[in-house]
Amino acid sequence: MTSDQISDVKRAIDIHDYLKKSYFWTPASNASGRRYDERKYTLKVEVVDGDDTYVYSSHVRCSTKNFYYTGVFSKNGKQGDVRLFKRLLV
Numbered sequence: 001m002t003s004d005q006i007s008d009v010k011r012a013i014d015i016h017d018y019l020k021k022s023y024f025w026t027p028a029s030n031a032s033g034r035r036y037d038e039r040k041y042t043l044k045v046e047v048v049d050g051d052d053t054y055v056y057s058s059h060v061r062c063s064t065k066n067f068y069y070t071g072v073f074s075k076n077g078k079q080g081d082v083r084l085f086k087r088l089l090v
Contacts, residue, residue, distance in 0.1 A: 001047065001049055001088065005047050005049075006089070008045045008047060009045070009047060009054075009085050009088050009089060010089070011045070012043075012045045012056040012058075012085055013082060013085050013086060013089075015041060015043070015058060015071075016056075016058070016071045016073075016082050017082075019041060019058070019060070019069040019071070020069070020071070022060075022067045022068075022069045023066060023067060023068065023069070025067040026065075026067075027062040027063070027064070027065070027066065027067045028062070034062035034063075034064075035062075037060060037062055037067070038060050038061060038062055040060075041058060041060040041069070042058055042059055042060050043057070043058055044056070044057040044058075045057075047088065049088060052075055052076055053075070053076055053077075054073075054074070054075050054084055054085065054088065055072075055073070055074045055075075056071065056072070056073050056074075056085060057071075057072050058070065058071045058072075059071075073085060
């Protein structure tokens, strides 16, 4: 893997670890702040390692009262969890 791919993997893991309990957060009080958080944390990372393709996609939605986060990790189209990306760093 290249250094750019390693940094993308680390960023995906960091964002997931940061947002995994975000349902209990209080979102920004104004709409522009909520939309900013949605754009900031919604991303897709795709890493090719040998014959395997690893994908992480996150989706963040902020309502006036809740902060919703969905993070999906997959390897070759099969859904997994964060351990897929953590194994890439070893």
